[in-house]
Amino acid sequence: MYKNVVTSENTEESHKEVITSQIPEQLTQIGADDNVEAIKDHFKWVLANDFYKDELSAEQITEMESYLPSDYQDEYEDLPE
Numbered sequence: 823m824y825k826n827v828v829t830s831e832n833t834e835e836s837h838k839e840v841i842t843s844q845i846p847e848q849l850t851q852i853g854a855d856d857n858v859e860a861i862k863d864h865f866k867w868v869l870a871n872d873f874y875k876d877e878l879s880a881e882q883i884t885e886m887e888s889y890l891p892s893d894y895q896d897e898y899e900d901l902p903e
Contacts, residue, residue, distance in 0.1 A: 825898045828871040841868060842877045845886070852889055862889055870898050 845868070852861045865886040868874045875883065887894070 823866060823870055823897050824901050825870050826872055828873045838874060838877050841874045845882055849885055865890060866894055
């Protein structure tokens with residue numbers, strides 16, 4: 823998975839709210855063992871993109887990461903130039 827594919831250059835600022843507003847409900851769902859794998863993949867994608875990650879609280883990030891393997895960031899790659 824590439825890091826920082828989503829940027830202010832290719833995505834409208836209003837899209838931040840669309841993604842970040844999904845996180846509380848997804849945390850509830852994953853806590854109830856609902857749609858776990860899809861939500862984990864979404865968490866990885868959100869956390870790989872600073873455009874969205876910077877909008878989240880430290881608590882949200884910590885909770886999201888608690889559902890991911892400790893080495894999840896090893897899957898991230900820089901975008902090729």
